[in-house]
Amino acid sequence: MAAVTYVTRLPLWLLASRAPTPHPVAERVIEQIPIAAFSAIVFSGVLQPGGSTRLEASNLYLYAAPVTVIVAIVLRGRLLPAIGAGTITAVLLRLLFGP
């Protein structure tokens, strides 16, 4: 597992040390990777907690996520308040409405 995972990380070494500046179109594609990567983690983390899709009222992450988004918008660029607000909301909702 460690070896195959390391292989997936090798492009950092190969591209940073050898590759020429990429074509402008490739550069624009690479620029989109952070947005796409963050979105992939957020959507699956909120909509598929535990691995299966849960678009239902009992998925409390669906309520904690908008709280996190609002705090992230208001306090642009500050991680800790957004993480804290989202996590505390999820804990409180579970305590109030959880099984």
Add this chain to the structure above:
Amino acid sequence: MSARPVGQARSEVRAGIVESLPLGLALVPVGLAFGYLAHTAGLSWWLASLMSAIVYAGPSQFIAMGLVGTGAPVSAIVATTFVTNLRYSLFAASLAPHMRDAPRARLPFLGHAVADGSYAVTIDHALARPERPRKDQFLLGSFVVSFVAWVGGTILGALAGGVVPAAIAYGLAFATPAVFIAFLVPYIRDCVSAIVMLAAGIGTVAGNEYLPAGVGPLLAIAGASVLGGALLSRPTRR
């Protein structure tokens, strides 16, 4: 080497550590959850910690534990790990242009530092402050925090994960999406970034539902990035 570059390099390590502290706080509960899961799957605490240290790839470790539970063969676990972690190639490709001033000898080691959290903090830093040198040092600082949090969380979880109340564990598990929401929000500035976000997010959810483990996020991230790049490369109308 003169004193100034050494000082700059050290300050970048420090910046990487400081800017990654919120991420580290968020990683501890996830490591805790993994340690507990590994413990319940029959792994000793030191084996679970070793796995976290040398694989250092949370999502694939959770999937591997699930496969261990179903009695899947080693070859299936290794193949699934590879596919699940292929997204790191995309992350590495996106970080590479910012690492051109890094000493070549360091890059093979730094490859191990490319994981979801450290990638997010480092690319955010690189895009926000392109004038700062030695992003490799920043990545190193971020790696130190993430590694300690992830492996430390795993050890705690394997030894004492069962004592965390369910409500707290449920809330703490939301820390990972919360971290990435906080990173994502400032990037959604226009129509193209919103389209990329929706394409990657919906594609990942659909892929997770209908494709083998790890394939969905990989295709969704690659596809959404190409879509965004293509939209930005359209000739503008006059």
